[in-house]
Amino acid sequence: MLEGRWITLAPLDAEKHAEALYEGSHGGGRDSVWTYLPYGPFANPASLTADIELKARSVDPQFFAVIDNGSGRAVGYQSLMRIDPANRVIEVGHVMYTPAMQRTARATEAQYLFAQYVFDVLGNRRYEWKCDNLNAPSKRAAGRFGLTFEGVFRQHMIVKGRNRDTAWFAMLDGEWPARKAAYERWLSPDNFDADGRQRQRLSELMPKTPAGDHGGDADVLAPRRNADR
Incomplete structure (x- = not known):
């Protein structure tokens, strides 16, 4: 359990989380959250529940539900994957944020909690x-979250019947302290006004990545697609 101000990351559980995740990611235009993921949208709640049951049993990827602290409902999930203890490398992947999660501080806090766990713990x-x-919005998000663009693997995968070239980003342990400070300054309560609007963008606080990265300087509240690993 990784607890933050707005959200908590908890082990994904079909019984606890599937209903809310289906409602948050299907119908009313919400199906677009699955565009770049290798699965979904699902035909019915039972199909999503079965998929989440498989994900919950997985060790790598290891899935976490994103729980909104206010409502107690799941508003997305994300995972740690390609876990390589020998080389001390790990990847964030299978990120599915419902529209209720997107364009909110909760998405940033979810990424901060993962990065803190990956490096500090x-x-x-x-x-x-x-x-x-x-997936241009995902690439902008990677840059905003402090990861550096490292290149494109051409014809890396076939996903949903089409070619996928994969963009790679990474953050190193030596870079984390300055990026952690930027996250914590942005997440501080005094960075938000009474209506919950940010006073300063994370991109203004985050150390700049090397020239030529594909991260951009996107506002936290700009629309973006889900990351898709």
């Missing part, structure tokens, strides 16, 4: 983020 050297090279 697990002691990793390298934290990776990969996405479809067509």
Whole structure:
């Protein structure tokens, strides 16, 4: 359990989380959250529940539900994957945020809690983020979250019957302290006004990645697709 101000990351559980996740990610235009993921949308609640049951049993990827602290309901999930203890490398992947989660501080806090766990608790050297090279919002998000663009693996995968070129991003342990400070300054209560609007963007606080990265300087509240690993 990784607890924050707005959200808590808890082990994914079909009985506890499937109903809310289906309601939050299907119908009313919400199906678009599955565009770049290798599965979904699902035909019915039972199909999603069966998929979550499999995910909950998985060790790598290891899935976490994103729980909204206010409502107690699941608003997305994400995982730690390609876990490599020998080389101390780990990747964030299978990120599915419902529209209720997108464009909110909760998405940033979810990424901060993972990065903090990866570096400060697990002691990793390298934290990776990969996405479809067509997924421009995910690439902007990676840059905003402090990861550096490292290149594109061409014809890396076939996903839902089409080619996927994969963009790679990473953060290193030596880079984490400055990026952690930026996250914590942004997440501080005094960075938000009475209506919950940010006073300063995370991109203004985050150390700049090397020239030529594909991260961009996206506002936290700009729409974005889900990351897709």
